[in-house]
Amino acid sequence: MVPTSTRDPSRSRRMRRAAARRPPTTERRKEGAEPPRPSARTKMTTMASPLPPVPQVSGCSRACRVPGCAPSQLRRRRHRSLKAAAGLPAAGISTLRPRRRLGDGRRPRAAAASLPGLALVRSVVLDIEGTTSPISFVTDVLFPYARDNVRKHLDAIYGSGETDDDIALLRAQVVERDLAEGVAGAVPVPPDEAGKDEVIDALVANVEAMIKADRKITSLKQLQGHIWRTGFEGQEIKGVVFDDVPPALGRWHASGIKTYIYSSGSREAQRLIFGNTTYGDLRKYLCGFFDTTVGTKREPRSYYEIWQTVGVDRPSQILFLTDVYQEATAAKAAGDHICLANKNGVMLRSKSRY
Numbered sequence: 001m002v003p004t005s006t007r008d009p010s011r012s013r014r015m016r017r018a019a020a021r022r023p024p025t026t027e028r029r030k031e032g033a034e035p036p037r038p039s040a041r042t043k044m045t046t047m048a049s050p051l052p053p054v055p056q057v058s059g060c061s062r063a064c065r066v067p068g069c070a071p072s073q074l075r076r077r078r079h080r081s082l083k084a085a086a087g088l089p090a091a092g093i094s095t096l097r098p099r100r101r102l103g104d105g106r107r108p109r110a111a112a113a114s115l116p117g118l119a120l121v122r123s124v125v126l127d128i129e130g131t132t133s134p135i136s137f138v139t140d141v142l143f144p145y146a147r148d149n150v151r152k153h154l155d156a157i158y159g160s161g162e163t164d165d166d167i168a169l170l171r172a173q174v175v176e177r178d179l180a181e182g183v184a185g186a187v188p189v190p191p192d193e194a195g196k197d198e199v200i201d202a203l204v205a206n207v208e209a210m211i212k213a214d215r216k217i218t219s220l221k222q223l224q225g226h227i228w229r230t231g232f233e234g235q236e237i238k239g240v241v242f243d244d245v246p247p248a249l250g251r252w253h254a255s256g257i258k259t260y261i262y263s264s265g266s267r268e269a270q271r272l273i274f275g276n277t278t279y280g281d282l283r284k285y286l287c288g289f290f291d292t293t294v295g296t297k298r299e300p301r302s303y304y305e306i307w308q309t310v311g312v313d314r315p316s317q318i319l320f321l322t323d324v325y326q327e328a329t330a331a332k333a334a335g336d337h338i339c340l341a342n343k344n345g346v347m348l349r350s351k352s353r354y
Helices: 009-021 025-031 040-048 071-085 116-120 135-156 161-181 196-212 218-233 245-254 267-275 300-310 325-333
Strands: 123-126 258-262 288-290 318-322 337-341 347-351
Touching: 123 300, 135 196, 135 218, 161 196, 161 218, 196 218, 218 267, 245 258, 258 300, 267 288, 288 300, 300 318, 300 325, 318 325, 325 337
Parallel strands: 123 258, 123 318, 258 288, 318 337
Antiparallel strands: 337 347
């Protein structure tokens, strides 16, 4: 249906005829027929300011109604009035323009420099990849190291209790889920009786396919953590974090805010990364580590489990920092405060509501 205009067509015709009969603006001003009509901007200023109208002052290019006020000064005065009317403090307003919400074309309300809800935060939960550490550290250092050393690692400690547990988890993942669901790259893992070499060959093929697909599953992350341990202990790997991470951890620690890590990587891998960074051992600032054993990072239930563990009274006393929007929405659904970080680790926005 084509929308119809509510404007009276006869009224529009009368206005056009009247405008045609009226002399040009410059002639009217010369003849003194009528004073210049105030602009919409001047009308807004008149409404926002209690000052009476005065003649235009020298040097002002518009019909300014504030004595001695240049147009730029007028705009600043009006903006302060609007901010005061909106209930915002006259000073301390953030000059940053609000960023658009992910997945939403609308522009959110301007945020003040400090967010009142965050004053109640008692615990901070941090993601690693893209939040505390560059994504390139994970994709270009950790993943290739695990992929290139999986055969060497399994061959060196095959038959140990730790390796037996790793193999049992991988075998269950492949046989009970991946093969049944037709996951690309999944190959059967023979029983131990088939021999060490055949078992390792099958495990290497599955692990390489899992790493290539960047799968967030416990069986893979546990094995990766054990492989990375060898690299960290041998000084082949150093944990990389963004420059602002150590001072932030120090400030939270000094303020009595407990900080935790929640990553798809195993808890052992998390300890290795923060215990062997280029800034030294940062574990002194951390109170605990969570991995996929509490649930995946895109499920609200996982953040509910974390809330039950960290010992705060309400989920809203937790601030979760991540660079993944789906993880943020899951944490929000559980009641957490949210802070999104972009791929370079720069904080974009911190809001308890979207």
